[in-house]
Amino acid sequence: MSEQDHDHPHAEITNGDEPPAARRARTLEELLVAKHVVRREDVRRMIDWLVSRSPADGARLVARAWTDPEFKQRLLADARAAALELGLDPGPSPVVVAVENTRGVHHMVVCTLCSCYPRALLGPPPDWYKSLAYRSRAVSDPRGVLAEFGVELDDDVELRVLDSTADMRYLVIPRRPAGTEQMDEAELAALVTRDSMIGVAHPAAPARDGGGPTTPATPGPRSDRVR
Amino acid sequence: MERAVHDRGGWPTDASIDRTEHQLADWEVLTDALVGALGRAGVMNVDELRRGIESMPADEYERASYYERWLYSIEVILTEKGILAGGELDRSLSE
Numbered sequence: 001m002s003e004q005d006h007d008h009p010h011a012e013i014t015n016g017d018e019p020p021a022a023r024r025a026r027t028l029e030e031l032l033v034a035k036h037v038v039r040r041e042d043v044r045r046m047i048d049w050l051v052s053r054s055p056a057d058g059a060r061l062v063a064r065a066w067t068d069p070e071f072k073q074r075l076l077a078d079a080r081a082a083a084l085e086l087g088l089d090p091g092p093s094p095v096v097v098a099v100e101n102t103r104g105v106h107h108m109v110v111c112t113l114c115s116c117y118p119r120a121l122l123g124p125p126p127d128w129y130k131s132l133a134y135r136s137r138a139v140s141d142p143r144g145v146l147a148e149f150g151v152e153l154d155d156d157v158e159l160r161v162l163d164s165t166a167d168m169r170y171l172v173i174p175r176r177p178a179g180t181e182q183m184d185e186a187e188l189a190a191l192v193t194r195d196s197m198i199g200v201a202h203p204a205a206p207a208r209d210g211g212g213p214t215t216p217a218t219p220g221p222r223s224d225r226v227r
Numbered sequence: 228m229e230r231a232v233h234d235r236g237g238w239p240t241d242a243s244i245d246r247t248e249h250q251l252a253d254w255e256v257l258t259d260a261l262v263g264a265l266g267r268a269g270v271m272n273v274d275e276l277r278r279g280i281e282s283m284p285a286d287e288y289e290r291a292s293y294y295e296r297w298l299y300s301i302e303v304i305l306t307e308k309g310i311l312a313g314g315e316l317d318r319s320l321s322e
Contacts, residue, residue, distance in 0.1 A: 037268065038270070
């Protein structure tokens with residue numbers, strides 16, 4: 001984090017590699033620590049927490065929901081509690097809502113006002129999620145946006161766009177891909193991508209051939225199917 | 228009432244979405260962590276962060292990167308609370 005970590009020398013103060021905001025952020029930290037507004041160790045602890053977050057946690061929730069219908073019901077009823085049940089950190093947000101994609105309904109998530117996102121379970125949001133273009137068009141042209149991400153929905157699929165707030169963040173449970181009946185929970189979790197939990201992608205197709213290639217047009221297993 | 232610059236849902240645009248993945252830079256993580264630490268210390272909450280961001284002049288908002296907006300907001304809110312003096316951060320930067 002510190003300037004001394006740079007592996008190449010450059011003139012003092014001017015740092016051509018980083019935007020002025022970088023120096024501004026570091027100077028702000030120094031000021032706030034000097035004023036005893038925050039403690040440096042608390043800032044470090046927050047950094048450690050932030051960099052430890054990843055979509056792997058959300059993927060564990062989804063994989064468990066795919067394999068355990070009762071867990072899925074608990075996840076849909078209260079995602080915070082379900083995360084805690086698996087020993088995961090649901091973060092400080094008061095409400096995390098899990099929604100399920102089915103043959104007939106597809107959910108995608110946006111935060112039109114800013115960038116609200118279940119960061120504790122998915123890691124930091126991708127840049128595109130915070131972009132003005134996505135925030136605008138996810139609402140006015142959601143099917144066009146999905147097509148840009150490579151997802152074509154059948155005309156009879158209802159598309160629900162969920163607008164997040166700081167107090168209510170969403171996690172999409174994507175549809176379990178066909179040909180994954182023999183996979184265990186860890187193998188399934190590896191198929192669950194970040195984008196599929198935002199609702200702008202399907203999970204990855206299984207690498208091993210378990211019944212032919214899957215395409216978005218092929219109806220997958222029913223959402224309520226028990227393996 | 229005129230629509231505020233942050234209220235983007237359905238904002239007329241046909242701009243394509245840049246899906247380039249971006250690893251957060253150290254200063255971006257630091258800025259995020261500062262907000263977290265300020266929150267835990269009870270100094271500033273997420274609603275105040277948002278209000279500060281939303282108070283940015285429209286052209287600046289559209290030009291700024293995501294965490295530049297956060298930095299702007301922290302400075303506005305902490306100045307409002309008297310924790311930073313007006314222009315104090317700029318003075319420290321020029322020292």
